[in-house]
Amino acid sequence: MAARVLNVNVGVLGHIDSGKTALARALSTTGSTAAFDRAPQSRARGITLDLGFSCLRTALPPQLGPGPGELQFTLVDCPGHASLIRTIIGGAQIIDLMMLVIDVTKGMQTQSAECLVIGQIACQKMVVVLNKIDLLPEGKRQSAIEKMTKKMQKTLENTKFSGCPIVAVAAKPGGPEAPESENPLGVSELIEVLKSQAYLPSRDPSGHFLMAVDHCFSIKGQGTVMTGTILSGSVSLGDNVEIPALKVTKKVKSMQMFHTPVTYAMQGDRVGVCVTQFDPKLLERGLICTPDSLHTIHAAIISLKKIQYFRGALQTKAKFHITVGHETVMGRVMFFSPAPANFNEEIQENVFDFEKDYLYQEEYLSKDSVSSEENKENDQAGEVQLPKQQWALLEFEKPVTCPKLCLVIGSKLDTDIHANTCRLAFHGVLLQGMEDKNYTETFLPKLKVYKQKHKEGQVERVMDDYSVIGRSLFKKETNIQIFVGLKVKLSTGEDGIIDGGFGQSGKFKIRIPDGLKPDTKMLLTAASKKKSKGGKGDMTKEDESSKNDSAQPVTISLIFKRYVFDTQKKMIQS
Numbered sequence: 332m333a334a335r336v337l338n339v340n341v342g343v344l345g346h347i348d349s350g351k352t353a354l355a356r357a358l359s360t361t362g363s364t365a366a367f368d369r370a371p372q373s374r375a376r377g378i379t380l381d382l383g384f385s386c387l388r389t390a391l392p393p394q395l396g397p398g399p400g401e402l403q404f405t406l407v408d409c410p411g412h413a414s415l416i417r418t419i420i421g422g423a424q425i426i427d428l429m430m431l432v433i434d435v436t437k438g439m440q441t442q443s444a445e446c447l448v449i450g451q452i453a454c455q456k457m458v459v460v461l462n463k464i465d466l467l468p469e470g471k472r473q474s475a476i477e478k479m480t481k482k483m484q485k486t487l488e489n490t491k492f493s494g495c496p497i498v499a500v501a502a503k504p505g506g507p508e509a510p511e512s513e514n515p516l517g518v519s520e521l522i523e524v525l526k527s528q529a530y531l532p533s534r535d536p537s538g539h540f541l542m543a544v545d546h547c548f549s550i551k552g553q554g555t556v557m558t559g560t561i562l563s564g565s566v567s568l569g570d571n572v573e574i575p576a577l578k579v580t581k582k583v584k585s586m587q588m589f590h591t592p593v594t595y596a597m598q599g600d601r602v603g604v605c606v607t608q609f610d611p612k613l614l615e616r617g618l619i620c621t622p623d624s625l626h627t628i629h630a631a632i633i634s635l636k637k638i639q640y641f642r643g644a645l646q647t648k649a650k651f652h653i654t655v656g657h658e659t660v661m662g663r664v665m666f667f668s669p670a671p672a673n674f675n676e677e678i679q680e681n682v683f684d685f686e687k688d689y690l691y692q693e694e695y696l697s698k699d700s701v702s703s704e705e706n707k708e709n710d711q712a713g714e715v716q717l718p719k720q721q722w723a724l725l726e727f728e729k730p731v732t733c734p735k736l737c738l739v740i741g742s743k744l745d746t747d748i749h750a751n752t753c754r755l756a757f758h759g760v761l762l763q764g765m766e767d768k769n770y771t772e773t774f775l776p777k778l779k780v781y782k783q784k785h786k787e788g789q790v791e792r793v794m795d796d797y798s799v800i801g802r803s804l805f806k807k808e809t810n811i812q813i814f815v816g817l818k819v820k821l822s823t824g825e826d827g828i829i830d831g832g833f834g835q836s837g838k839f840k841i842r843i844p845d846g847l848k849p850d851t852k853m854l855l856t857a858a859s860k861k862k863s864k865g866g867k868g869d870m871t872k873e874d875e876s877s878k879n880d881s882a883q884p885v886t887i888s889l890i891f892k893r894y895v896f897d898t899q900k901k902m903i904q905s
Contacts, residue, residue, distance in 0.1 A: 336402075336403050337403065337531070338403045338405055338600055338601060339427050340428070340599065341404045341426070342426035343355050343408045343430050344432070344446035345431055345432030346432075346434065346440040346441070346442040347442060349437075349443070350463055351432045352408055353503040354462060355385055355408040357502045357515040358518060358522065359386055359406055385406050385408070386405050387522070388401050388404075389402050389526060390402070392529060394530075404525060404529075405601045407426060427456070428457070428529070429446075429450045429454045429457045430458050431447060431459050433461050433462065434463050435461040435462060435463050435464050435466070435479050435499065436467070438479060438482060444640060444753055448638055448640060448753060449755070451491055452740065452758045455530075456495070457495045458525065458528055459487075459495060460499075460500055460521060461476060461479055461483075461497065462500055464499045465505065480497045500516055500517035500521055501516040532599055534598045535598055536597040537565075538563050540561070540564035540565060541561070541563045541618060541619075541620045541621075541625070542562060542604070543560050544557045544614060545560075546616070547615055547616075554605045554608070555605065555606055555609040556611075557603070557604050557606070557614065557619060558602070558603040559619075560599070561596055564597070565595065566595070569582065569583060571583075572604070572622070573619065573620055573622040573624075574609075575618060575619075575627065575732045577614065579609070581606035581607070581608075582606065583604055584607055585605040586605065587603045587605075588600060616657060618732065620734075626735065626766050627730050627732045627766065628731060628732075628733070628764030628765055629727060629730050629765055629767070630726045630765040630770050631761050631765065632683050632722060632724055632778070633722065633723055633761050635723050635739070635759030637695050637697050638755050638758060640753035641755060642752055642753070644695070645666065646693065647665045651742060652741070653731075653740075654740045655733045655738075655761060656731060656733030656737055658731045658732070659744075660727050662727045662728065663725070663726045664723045664726075665723060665724040666691075666723050667689040667690060667691050667722055667724070668692055668696060668718040668721045668722070669687070669720070670687075671716070674716055674718040676719065681760060683722070683762040689722070690781065690783065695721060695723075696717050696721060698715055722762075725739070735761065735764065738759075738761075740758045741756045741759075742755045743756055775896040776896050778895075778896055781903075782892065782893055783890070784889075785888070785890050786805075786888075786889045787886055788804025788805075789802055789884045789885065789886055789887060790821065790855060790885040790887060791859075793855045793856060793859070796852070797842060797843050797847070798830070798840060798843060799821075799827070799841050799843065800833050801819075801839050801840075801887045802839075804837075808837075811837075812831075812832070814829050815830065816829065817891060818904055819887050819888060819889045820888045820890075821843075821851065821885055821887060821888075822888070823885055825843050825847060826844070826845070828841065828844065858885075891904045892904075
């Protein structure tokens, strides 16, 4: 029996020019097809423009089980180019362990921070690599490394990678122009650290086959090879696979893993799949899957969390770059939360309940978003009430093809790439996709998101013990008929019901089923007498001040809710 090979995908992420590709090259023993910068402009500038893959094989460390075998690290060299962050997000979904490469002479930079954010969302373990130590003067090298190590430990303190290993190396001493004979520094120590951090990623061959293709090319006399990483399920020789973006299905003719023919591959494996009669130009990257297992959606409901380093509010109706599956498209968002009474309720993970009512939010609720006035009041009470879970409706500018329950990241990729700011805004899980093009008519009415409406008016005068006339609640042109029967409350405590319009100027009649309180009646009668007196000649100053004291207007409060997607725009009161 052949010795088993355990594959662990290691993402090599970091700021542009931190030496990621050189590090991957120093580590690897076998280059895979997509490895080391295919693009000519990339080789010319020495920067990675697409996910490069290569691999490193080493003996299986003892913590990964007995018996002979090899541990294969597939190194996913992610681009550090700011405009290519969408590529990294695409790669992050297949990463088990992350190496964050930091230029020791520069420390954390904008994109290193963004990579850290992606790591926190998509990855369980991390190793920090301080690269380019050959640029530090030898006499001060050790103290500079120690200083940067402390700095990094501080940065990672409040992340899930707190206490992770930090290793100093020089992947290519002397820089890109140096002769190949220069031996890298610290790389064998790094390999030992990687071995110590390797774990058995949970791999599951069941479920639908789904593979992220990052490279597609033809081999004369063989067919077209699609290389990538299997995200879920498994694939065998002779299986049919679908390329959903092109709506075509092909048969698997042969497969290879790092130049070795295989007949079977499963989740987490990096594999080349060969099919016939397919033009590689049609698919540079994307997804292939079990036929009919992916859905193409026009909108989605997601559960989400704001990324703490994103500055500024997340506003409803704003547009974001939405990365979902392996695609990044523009999308508009609408945020909503549980009804306030349910803010603390435990929410079942990865399920969306269409039976419940949800409250529309103008923006994602976070400590810094609750309006400052409210905050001041609540702060004295010592708490700002925030819901345990929030959701968003995403409406895409063009349909996207993705698996169910996949990772979603919202970013502002049009922000200036040189601005020192995190462009990743939120991340979440896709709970429900809308496949129907006419989802606004067929699907959205099922989504019970409401807006709380609060209108205030004043009592103008008393008609009798059981009715008053109100004003200032409606505009002159409002059709008061649609409000008839709604309950209102007077500031003096009585409950009333809107009975109909009164005259032409937006005034209306309120019925008070339990009758007006004597005090209210006195207050209103006094106020209307003052009004009528006010017309007869000038008042003395004393009169004026007494009027201000006594004639506090009696206000009318109308509270109702309206469902955002209710086509009939009904008003509902609990």
